[in-house]
Amino acid sequence: MSSTCRVVQASEVAARFSQEIKAGISEKQVSPLLVGFLANEDPAAHTYAQWTQKACEALGLRFELRVCSRTELEDKVVDANVDDNVHGIMVYYPVFGGSQDQYIQNIVSVQKDVEGLSHTYRYNMYHNIRYLDKEEKVKCIIPCTPLAVIKILEYVGAYNPIIPYGNRLFGKTITVINRSEVVGRPLAALMANDGARVFSVDEFGILEFTRGQGIKLNKHEIKESSVKLEEALSISDVVITGVPSPNYKMKTASLKDGVIAINFSTFKNYDQDIQEKASIFVPSVGKVTIAMLQRNLLRCYDYMQLAK
Template identity: 30%
Template sequence: MDFKNKLFDIAYLIRTFDEPIFKKNIELYKKNNIIPQLTCILTSDDAGSISYAKGIKNICKKYNINFVLDNVSSKLELEKKIMYYNNDNNTHGIIVMYPTPFNIKDTYFMNLVSIEKDVEGLNHEYMGYLVQHEFYSDNENLRKLVIPPTAKGILYVLKRNYLVYENYFKINGIYPDNLFENPFKLEGKKIVVINDSLAVGRSLALMMLNENASVRVCQKYTDYEDIMKFVSISDIIISAVPSEKFIIPTKYIPENSIVFDIAFEGNFEYPDVFDKVFKISPKWNLVKKGNRINDMTLHRLISNLFYLVNRKLPENDLRELKNFEKNIQKAGI
């Protein structure tokens, strides 16, 4: 079965939008003698955390970012490491691998990470800004606020595809695939998010609400039949249930819907689901490396790091960067 036309072209979005903007950031850092550094703190031997740390290391190498990997084995040690890197002038961003195994809520550690170093945007101050629909920390809209990278990655795939389709329409007078409207317009769309974690489901729901979408959030206490009802009436379906037992039957997937399968185990029926969707980011092992949703997540993590580094740049450089980003968005087709 040929389902390539159903896949999001994430590699294209990264190449068109991220790479030129990241290159511009790095040029400004060299001009100001800044070497970005990201510190990753492993809290367990969890295979997923180790794999994610490896991915972060590789993308840091790609963009000439110093990467520091540290390990802890206790609550006290993690507290000390966070405080150390909070005060380390060479460190621009800190990412802690959650969940931690230390019998205390992870939000305790999330709030220990300084907002000046919080590359994941999980500190309660950033969460508050997200609730209030704030994008910038200054009146000139030059210094961007940080939001969780996994949720941000999904939103960016949708919003950048929206830009691509709008730019295509301006040139050709029609949308791609002879569509009468932009399928990636979020306003008024019905969206179901099956996950309520702070880093994914809750953050993503807030982001979608901020885009004027109609959002339903499901979690482990939501009745399975109710979840399927929500799925069956949704334009966009996002599932991140970390269990191979949770599967959404294809019969509930609306025709021409948009699907994101974030779970490592996969939450949909393959290959049947491809017949129903308009676009999909499927289970990771069904897509080539470089075109997975995780690749977009990693690039959003780096963009968050750059937001933090940019707070040290002169305002003239930030204005130059802002104008550059606007031109890239206008040119993206």
């Protein structure tokens, strides 16, 4: 049983990034424009849009919400792609759902894709390609919530700064309860690329992500895992949950003493007694996700200036 548990709030982690963004805006004397497209009636999407606008305005970034029907969305996004006054584009999902939403993700210009959801960015992330250019001046955009979790892990000391960059999770075993293309799978890949052994869990089973060997050294490998969930949880130094259901609860007794427990679901995936077992507990990541979105926006602005 953990004698003390440090509860880390997302606002605590986000503060440094917000200060850096604000300083960058002040130094450059610019105010990049982020355009958000809302083409659904999802209450969560509306709330996220409100948070985004409030957070952007607090730092001096411009945010414009463009509400349209889902049948108009494609043309509206294409128009924003070619508008030099727009520096970043995001879409609040779901719109149609399934493969049609994936199609919309790939309509957004790579140069303005602040969420990092386009095929180019996802392919590069899964293949550990960190730059868009050979000169290594233009970094790839990483999806906001996976990046937020990485930054939280760095903040709480899960990453070892003594080990060379790109291998700082070496020796860590991590379980992620979520394998969506938006958060869970990218997160597992990023952590494996940094040296961790990652158990990626969804309703279809468990996959194991590890650092590649030999010629695949710079790319993670994936295999079907024979490890049962109970065993994976019992040996994991970090457990990250993102189950979109109010009924799902992680059993505290299943976890390793001193575990780092992180929840990125909008629901509370951990039981109230989690602090009795965890050394560090992060109940939500939303404010760090917003900070990463803003950080990506500023990068998109900078890259657009390089291209001129």
